Amino acid sequence: MKDNKITLSHGAGGRLSHELIEEYFVPCFDNALLRALDDSAVIPMQSGQANRLAFTTDSYVVKPLFFPGGDIGRLAICGTVNDLAMAGAKPLGLTASFILEEGLSLEDLKRILVSMKEAAAEAEVQVVAGDTKVVEHGAAEGLYITTAGIGAISDNVVIGSAQAKPGDAVVVSGPIGDHEIAVLMARGEFSLQGEVESDCAPLNSLVQAMLKACPAIHSLRDPTRGGLATVLWEIANASGVGMVVEEGAVPMRKEVKGVCDLLGFDPYYLANEGKLVAFVPEKEAAKVLKAMQKHPLGKEATVIGKVTEENKGKVLLHTPIGGHRLLEPLSGEQFPRIC
Amino acid sequence: MCLGIPGKIVAITENQLAVVDFNGVRREVSLMLCPELEVGDYCLVHVGFAMQRLDPAEAQETMELLDQFLEASGEPS
Amino acid sequence: MNPHKNQDEGRLAPLLLENIAALADSPMRLMEVCGTHTVAIFRSGIRSMLPPGVELISGPGCPVCVTPAGEIDRAIALARREGMILATFGDLMRVPGSSSSLQEERAKGNAIRVILSPLDAVKIAEDNPDKTVCFFGVGFETTSPAIAAAVMEAQRKGCSNFYLLSSQRLIPPAMRALLSAGKVNIDGFILPGHVSVVIGKAPYCFLAEEFGLPGVITGFEPLDILEGIYLLLRQRKEGRTEIEIQYSRVVQEEGNPRARGIMEEVFAPVDARWRGLGTIPQSGLALRDGFSQMDAAQAFDLPLQDIAEPPGCLCGEVLQGLIRPPECSLFGTRCTPEAPVGPCMVSTEGSCAAFYKYGRGDAAK
Numbered sequence: 201m202k203d204n205k206i207t208l209s210h211g212a213g214g215r216l217s218h219e220l221i222e223e224y225f226v227p228c229f230d231n232a233l234l235r236a237l238d239d240s241a242v243i244p245m246q247s248g249q250a251n252r253l254a255f256t257t258d259s260y261v262v263k264p265l266f267f268p269g270g271d272i273g274r275l276a277i278c279g280t281v282n283d284l285a286m287a288g289a290k291p292l293g294l295t296a297s298f299i300l301e302e303g304l305s306l307e308d309l310k311r312i313l314v315s316m317k318e319a320a321a322e323a324e325v326q327v328v329a330g331d332t333k334v335v336e337h338g339a340a341e342g343l344y345i346t347t348a349g350i351g352a353i354s355d356n357v358v359i360g361s362a363q364a365k366p367g368d369a370v371v372v373s374g375p376i377g378d379h380e381i382a383v384l385m386a387r388g389e390f391s392l393q394g395e396v397e398s399d400c401a402p403l404n405s406l407v408q409a410m411l412k413a414c415p416a417i418h419s420l421r422d423p424t425r426g427g428l429a430t431v432l433w434e435i436a437n438a439s440g441v442g443m444v445v446e447e448g449a450v451p452m453r454k455e456v457k458g459v460c461d462l463l464g465f466d467p468y469y470l471a472n473e474g475k476l477v478a479f480v481p482e483k484e485a486a487k488v489l490k491a492m493q494k495h496p497l498g499k500e501a502t503v504i505g506k507v508t509e510e511n512k513g514k515v516l517l518h519t520p521i522g523g524h525r526l527l528e529p530l531s532g533e534q535f536p537r538i539c
Numbered sequence: 540m541c542l543g544i545p546g547k548i549v550a551i552t553e554n555q556l557a558v559v560d561f562n563g564v565r566r567e568v569s570l571m572l573c574p575e576l577e578v579g580d581y582c583l584v585h586v587g588f589a590m591q592r593l594d595p596a597e598a599q600e601t602m603e604l605l606d607q608f609l610e611a612s613g614e615p616s
Numbered sequence: 617m618n619p620h621k622n623q624d625e626g627r628l629a630p631l632l633l634e635n636i637a638a639l640a641d642s643p644m645r646l647m648e649v650c651g652t653h654t655v656a657i658f659r660s661g662i663r664s665m666l667p668p669g670v671e672l673i674s675g676p677g678c679p680v681c682v683t684p685a686g687e688i689d690r691a692i693a694l695a696r697r698e699g700m701i702l703a704t705f706g707d708l709m710r711v712p713g714s715s716s717s718l719q720e721e722r723a724k725g726n727a728i729r730v731i732l733s734p735l736d737a738v739k740i741a742e743d744n745p746d747k748t749v750c751f752f753g754v755g756f757e758t759t760s761p762a763i764a765a766a767v768m769e770a771q772r773k774g775c776s777n778f779y780l781l782s783s784q785r786l787i788p789p790a791m792r793a794l795l796s797a798g799k800v801n802i803d804g805f806i807l808p809g810h811v812s813v814v815i816g817k818a819p820y821c822f823l824a825e826e827f828g829l830p831g832v833i834t835g836f837e838p839l840d841i842l843e844g845i846y847l848l849l850r851q852r853k854e855g856r857t858e859i860e861i862q863y864s865r866v867v868q869e870e871g872n873p874r875a876r877g878i879m880e881e882v883f884a885p886v887d888a889r890w891r892g893l894g895t896i897p898q899s900g901l902a903l904r905d906g907f908s909q910m911d912a913a914q915a916f917d918l919p920l921q922d923i924a925e926p927p928g929c930l931c932g933e934v935l936q937g938l939i940r941p942p943e944c945s946l947f948g949t950r951c952t953p954e955a956p957v958g959p960c961m962v963s964t965e966g967s968c969a970a971f972y973k974y975g976r977g978d979a980a981k
Contacts, residue, residue, distance in 0.1 A: 390732050394564035448626075458562030461544045463732070464706075464964070521629035521838045523661020525974040531953040533719075535706030536732060538586050538759065539541055539652055539679060539965055541652055541758035541810035543836075543866070569735060571765040572875040583813060583866045586705075586755075587733025588762040591813050591872055597865035604843060608631045 211334025241328035254289035257348035267386035269397030273312035277319035289351025301340035323402035369485035377470035401474030413491035429468035442511030464537035640669030650808035651678030651965030658974035680963035688713035734766030761875035764882035816871025835863035892932025931958035
């Protein structure tokens with residue numbers, strides 16, 4: 201590459217496009233399927249006890265591109281891996297499409313691709329197909345990434361938002377709010393200094409450890425956009441159950457709480473990228489918790505509440521003073537407030 | 540109508556500005572309304588301004604009322 | 617260490633509630649003036665725990681709720697101007713004007729920046745000398761000294777591109793107007809803790825002296841609020857009608873004289889319109905002559921339109937404490953946080969939004 205920036209010629213399909221793929225993309229995602237550079241990746245069907253596929257896609261437009269604890273690339277891999285993991289699926293392969301802005305520095309691109317390679321290795325998944333396009337300056341704020349993924353679900357796993365049952369323990373894998381606060385601070389808009397890192401991580405191995413302890417887990421969700429409250433509310437409504445959550449039991453880092461206090465944010469609506477909420481049959485909760493706490497991504501896992509027969513479709517928060525309030529889903533963007 | 544957050548002054552810079560720590564997160568805060576504050580003081584912060592010194596001793600005094608209730612109910616305080 | 621937080625909340629709250637219940641043998645209607653109290657009361661779960669004899673009514677202390685639609689329209693008109701950056705607190709972003717909101721205007725590409733401090737607006741002006749920067753200054757006495765300080769700072773730095781669109785209001789005149797109207801039925805006031813950090817105790821004495829009503833200046837932690845309610849009930853029991861300070865760890869009797877001095881140097885009281893309450897004399901603040909070159913309303917010729925409330929909107933009654941949100945026929949049906957009709961549903965601390973978001977789990981309340 202003569203220049204150190206992406207140009208429109210990189211997207212034209214000619215020699216420069218080919219060089220970009222060979223020099224930047226292929227080495228990062230190096231695997232037999234990708235190296236074939238066919239128009240489609242061909243994955244052999246797995247025989248045996250996995251007769252369903254999970255299939256998902258997401259686009260990633262986060263700004264800034266780099267933030268403490270991660271970057272847009274890591275997010276793109278983990279986000280899609282996690283969507284598969286929440287169905288109880290083992291990832292079989294990912295695709296990654298890139299829309300690059302003219303003027304994006306090749307150094308930044310490389311950094312993002314290496315990060316994706318590392319995240320994929322952590323998740324033990326490969327990127328088997330991809331695409332790049334280049335758009336003119338101003339049209340993509342650096343770059344956008346879309347990933348899609350397929351995974352195989354074992355026959356004995358039945359997980360879904362509509363599967364939660366009264367009596368189930370509600371378990372969260374760790375402190376909430378880290379990702380959204382880390383990104384907000386990295387944007388620098390409110391001049392806040394502090395050490396908050398995104399929790400961006402692939403959760404598939406944690407989920408497999410949990411399923412090993414209890415194949416009958418009812419529901420799994422990762423509380424991304426909309427946060428914990430939105431996910432709990434969605435499951436309460438999909439499953440036709442109620443929920444009671446102990447406010448004092450929900451883990452949160454003190455720095456995250458500090459930022460929420462300063463900006464007037466409600467931590468229950470903050471996005472997480474490396475956490476999950478699990479609905480576990482009551483009798484199995486202790487076993488599942490133990491398995492989670494042994495895993496690096498579940499060390500702070502804890503029970504935060506339980507599913508009830510009453511108050512169908514509602515999530516009740518028990519407050520530290522012994523009262524209660526409703527936890528509603530997020531409606532609209534949270535703006536910092538002074539009142 | 541007003542979020543006021545307690546923070547601890549960890550540094551005072553020039554022009555009546557201070558660095559205040561809120562549970563491990565720090566922001567610049569103006570001391571224009573409370574210039575007598577010192578490093579180590581706790582203060583109530585609203586819209587980036589220190590509004591008043593926060594007196595931890597006073598916070599303990601508020602608990603006197605509760606101590607009376609506890610005594611009356613025979614519980615340890 | 618959070619000096620506000622008592623570690624023993626869970627144990628002490630029931631004790632306070634017991635003592636409140638013991639004094640609540642006959643009904644007592646208490647108005648929490650301040651929107652931040654409304655939210656704190658809901659979020660802490662206090663609403664779900666009070667004995668039936670204690671009724672809490674929300675008052676007009678929500679600066680977002682009482683900002684007339686015409687003033688939102690003025691801010692929007694400014695934001696639409698070529699070369700203008702409008703700086704605002706986040707609270708105002710979703711408030712409906714007559715046809716749009718600041719959030720919608722930002723989506724259209726108008727330069728609107730959400731800030732945490734009035735000093736941030738001054739910094740934006742310094743950093744963008746080729747632009748005009750206007751700060752939409754909304755708030756009560758808690759915020760006005762900070763806005764005044766920022767105005768002084770802008771003048772000191774010679775920021776000739778910095779303007780203020782003042783939409784500030786004062787609490788005691790509004791309380792006087794509410795009580796003088798004679799329609800509201802209140803036995804006592806939970807007084808705004810942070811406004812009082814600035815103004816102290818004296819401005820509330822008229823409540824006791826002229827209207828025979830007690831008031832307690834209260835903090836925002838659950839124990840503070842419970843203690844404030846207890847102290848009001850205790851006054852009734854003991855036949856007293858006084859203004860007391862519960863929030864003594866930050867509220868001094870004399871308030872913060874320096875903050876008031878700065879506020880008074882920059883701003884003069886003027887008559888002001890309150891959404892839902894009409895014009896209240898000497899209840900707003902405007903820039904004094906020495907600073908009037910920064911007055912956006914003058915500099916940019918922004919007439920203030922009087923906008924009628926949407927049909928069926930009862931925000932005015934809610935703000936005066938005459939009805940509770942569920943008594944408005946639009947509540948929860950046509951008027952929801954996703955699609956608010958009036959400001960009480962838009963503001964995070966508007967009575968209707970708080971009721972909708974936190975309170976619908978309480979069947980009895």
